[in-house]
Amino acid sequence: SEQEGVYEYLLNERLAYHGAPQIGKGVGIVGKTIIRHGSERLKKEFLPKILRGEIQFAIGYSEPNAGSDAAAMELRATRDGDGWRLNGQKIFTTSAHFADWYWVGARTDPDAPKHHGITLFLLPMDTPGLEIHPMPTIGDEITNQVFFEDVYVSDEYRVGELNKGFQYISEALDLERFTMFTFSPIEQRMEELLEYVKTAKRDGKPLREDPIVRQRIAQLVTELEVARVLGLRFVAASMKGGKPPTVEASEYKLYATELSKRLANATLDIAGPGAQLRVHTKEAPMRGRPERTYRYTVIDTIGGGTSEVQKNIIARRKLGLPRNF
Structure with a gap:
């Protein structure tokens, strides 16, 4: 509603002014995208935990060859039974070293134009095959390289429709740029x-x-x-x-x-x-x-x-x- 939007803006600004934790990725980005595009299963599993502040998220878009042009991402997701196998690399993933879940885009159709053929997934950060390499920054914070080697994710943790992930990522980036x-x-x-x-x-x-x-x-x-x-x-x-x-x-x-x-x-x-x-x-x-x-x-x-x-x-x-x- 209109009142909720104004309330969120005022709350986030006051929290930031006093150095307190802000609304963050869970409410500000992941939760809103799940509400708009996620399955009922994802809504039931994640939204209550997000509201209670029980889980932290890392966002995985950037890659060594896909920085400013996120649509050029090359992390491959290939079908494996009821799920997917992810292979490749992400870079500059802030929060990966302490997050619980990874909000990650992967290419599910390599033959489609680059702005298509991308799908959005959620996977636990302790999934086998996921390797995190911290990278200190000049701003005294840690970002990360994340390597995927046959990382399995169930199709139940696909966010939204197959091959429409870049649309959802674009919407999420608009939220991130403000939140x-x-x-x-x-x-x-x-x-x-x-x-x-x-x-x-x-x-x-x-x-x-x-x-x-x-x-x-x-x-x-x-x-x-x-x-x-x-x-x-x-x-x-x-x-x-x-x-x-x-x-x-x-x-x-x-x-x-x-x-x-x-x-x-x-x-x-x-x-x-x-x-x-x-x-x-x-x-x-x-x-x-x-x-x-x-x-x-x-x-x-x-x-x-x-x-x-x-x-x-x-x-x-x-x-x-x-x-x-």
Whole structure:
């Protein structure tokens, strides 16, 4: 309903602002897709556990040869009795090292065009033949390579119709681009920078009196309001029902994550060399947050579809320009 959509938005933003666990993949992505496309069996098995917060999910789309172009995935799923055998590899699967279930796309019809012939499955992360290799990132988090060797999954754990997985993945990515990249942490970092500018000094002079700093802060605050409005546009479009609004999701994700990166760069410039000190360093301004944020915000422009992918979606779906990949 409309009220539920607004409630979810407000709840997720406040949770993010205070550093609490957010709605996450279960409710925000997997649960909604199961409601729209899953069998009654999947709904009965997963939805109550998702609502109780009993299970964690990893999302498996990206592969070594299928990053920005998820439709190029090559993980093979071949029929084996009442189920499927999966062989291949996924990469950049965040949460795989602690998740309970894997939400994974695989190619079930290798002869079909690349945007067809893909099917979505759910399988336990402890399934025999599944091997997880952690990969540390520059953002102090762990992502993973996942290898499949004759991994069996029952057809009962197929999500939706055979060979229509890319349609469901596209819808899920629209949800991810909004749910996983909340506005509130950017707003909070802006507040921290503004407070720093109001109280800090450089060469004995108040930083707030520097005209270059004042202009840069004013520009960032204006851009922050643009990001806020783009998020509200996504919420408004979602309230109309039907599929998640693709263009609005891409516009928000593109602008918010690039703004987050610009804010991180500006914070280092304004705070000076001390902003390179890490968290828990006594002398670090803003509790050392700028250094980690500078590294982490780069990742946000990649996860859920790179900024270049978002521009392609906007060009094609909103402006009617031809596909270029």
